[in-house]
Amino acid sequence: MTDDEEFGFLAPEEANAPGDEWEEIDVSDTDADRIARSRDREFSQFRERLTDADQFKVEQSVFDDATFAAIYKLVQDGHVDAFGGPISTGKEANVYEALASDDGVDRDVAIKIYRINASNFQQMREYLEGDPRFEGIGSDKKKVVLAWTQKEFANLRRAEQAGVRVPRPIAVERNVLVMELVGLVEERARRLAEVDVENPETAYEVVREYMRRLHAAGLVHGDLSEYNMIIHDGELVVIDLGQAVTVHHPNAEEFLRRDCRNVAAFFGRQGIDTDDSELYEFVTVVEPEPGGTPDGPDA
Ligand SMILES: Nc1ncnc2c1ncn2[C@@H]1O[C@H](COP(=O)(O)OP(=O)(O)OP(=O)(O)O)[C@@H](O)[C@H]1O
Numbered sequence: 001m002t003d004d005e006e007f008g009f010l011a012p013e014e015a016n017a018p019g020d021e022w023e024e025i026d027v028s029d030t031d032a033d034r035i036a037r038s039r040d041r042e043f044s045q046f047r048e049r050l051t052d053a054d055q056f057k058v059e060q061s062v063f064d065d066a067t068f069a070a071i072y073k074l075v076q077d078g079h080v081d082a083f084g085g086p087i088s089t090g091k092e093a094n095v096y097e098a099l100a101s102d103d104g105v106d107r108d109v110a111i112k113i114y115r116i117n118a119s120n121f122q123q124m125r126e127y128l129e130g131d132p133r134f135e136g137i138g139s140d141k142k143k144v145v146l147a148w149t150q151k152e153f154a155n156l157r158r159a160e161q162a163g164v165r166v167p168r169p170i171a172v173e174r175n176v177l178v179m180e181l182v183g184l185v186e187e188r189a190r191r192l193a194e195v196d197v198e199n200p201e202t203a204y205e206v207v208r209e210y211m212r213r214l215h216a217a218g219l220v221h222g223d224l225s226e227y228n229m230i231i232h233d234g235e236l237v238v239i240d241l242g243q244a245v246t247v248h249h250p251n252a253e254e255f256l257r258r259d260c261r262n263v264a265a266f267f268g269r270q271g272i273d274t275d276d277s278e279l280y281e282f283v284t285v286v287e288p289e290p291g292g293t294p295d296g297p298d299a
Pocket residue numbers: 087088090091092093094095110112167179180181182183189191227228230239240241
């Protein structure tokens with residue numbers, strides 16, 4: 001196996017320039033809010049079934065009616081068929097495995113559910129404010145968490161279009177995001193921090209190329225480290241793009257410098273001769289196109 005095969009490295013063709021414009025993200029009432037308010041009998045039965053399911057036992061108090069309604073909507077729309085167990089239970093969000101069958105073909109998906117009572121709500125607000133896509137978001141907790149979920153979805157799409165390997169975004173409804181499951185139900189993808197990196201040089205090449213592409217597409221990850229990259233079958237995948245901001249954000253440079261420090265430190269420990277300034281230079285060598293303007297619809 002060559003290095004390139006090992007890490008599914010994409011030939012460094014040019015990242016898509018962000019000639020298109022940013023998505024206007026609507027966080028007004030969703031279908032799920034409407035379902036939750038209605039007295040739909042089928043929805044009530046669905047909610048009961050889900051709260052009885054083992055994987056949700058601990059969650060009954062943290063998921064509100066509208067969250068169940070969002071899951072219900074995703075099931076109705078054919079994005080989710082059956083829930084599996086939790087992959088990760090965090091303070092802000094839980095990630096579950098699930099099954100979807102599109103056109104009769106079963107595939108595994110990951111469902112990330114943000115809690116409306118996310119504990120770092122204040123921090124979320126700071127990332128959102130200053131992001132031109134969310135101007136005037138205000139301080140309503142529900143709105144902020146919903147915007148955050150939409151932002152992760154939009155960021156995943158933009159990253160994917162830029163040639164960065166991320167979980168393919170599938171659907172978003174309120175505070176629930178459905179994406180490709182990286183790895184297999186029976187063989188979970190592991191974080192970069194948890195594996196012996198067999199070929200750190202190639203892995204570093206891949207990561208810095210992804211950082212460059214993301215930046216050229218007008219985004220900064222903002223929490224990039226060995227904990228937010230997962231590996232499956234030799235392929236390195238960048239995850240957790242909820243906090244990623246546009247390069248227009250007043251703290252974008254600071255976030256990028258921090259990402260560079262984290263990544264350079266990790267690969268430095270793997271014996272790679274690098275430093276954060278060199279990485280920063282590499283990542284920013286291509287200026288984001290002015291086309292990546294804040295307003296208007298995203299791809
Ligand atoms: N699409 C995916 N496919 C496979 N595993 C995933 C996927 N998305 C997330 N995970 C797993 O779930 C964990 C948590 O995901 P993520 O980092 O997106 O959520 P988080 O709530 O921000 O977590 P944390 O607080 O630990 O950063 C990841 O470390 C990874 O193991």
